Amino acid sequence: MKIADDAKEAIQACISEFNNFITVEANNICHRDYRRTVTPEDVLAALVLLGFGDYIEHLIVFLNKHRAHQDLERGSMNQLAQF
Numbered sequence: 001m002k003i004a005d006d007a008k009e010a011i012q013a014c015i016s017e018f019n020n021f022i023t024v025e026a027n028n029i030c031h032r033d034y035r036r037t038v039t040p041e042d043v044l045a046a047l048v049l050l051g052f053g054d055y056i057e058h059l060i061v062f063l064n065k066h067r068a069h070q071d072l073e074r075g076s077m078n079q080l081a082q083f
Contacts, residue, residue, distance in 0.1 A: 021050065022046050022047060022050065022052075023043075023046075025049060026038045026042040026045070026046040027042075028046075029045050029046060029049075040063055044056055044059060044060070044063075047059070
């Protein structure tokens with residue numbers, strides 16, 4: 001399937017706007033809690049507040065898999081550091 005260049009640009013613009021929309025809300029949540037670092041939980045909360053709660057279950061599964069993968073990588077690096 002081919003997608004016209006102007007359609008690709010429109011999709012990219014929409015994705016950027018969506019990311020900014022979510023990021024601003026996550027940043028607001030972070031500031032309300034007197035923190036300076038946005039966490040994945042802030043992003044999930046922002047999605048819920050902005051009406052995208054239907055995606056949360058799938059995102060939590062992905063986040064948990066990502067964290068498990070990071071833990072495995074850290075364990076491998078720690079084992080290498082022992083040599």
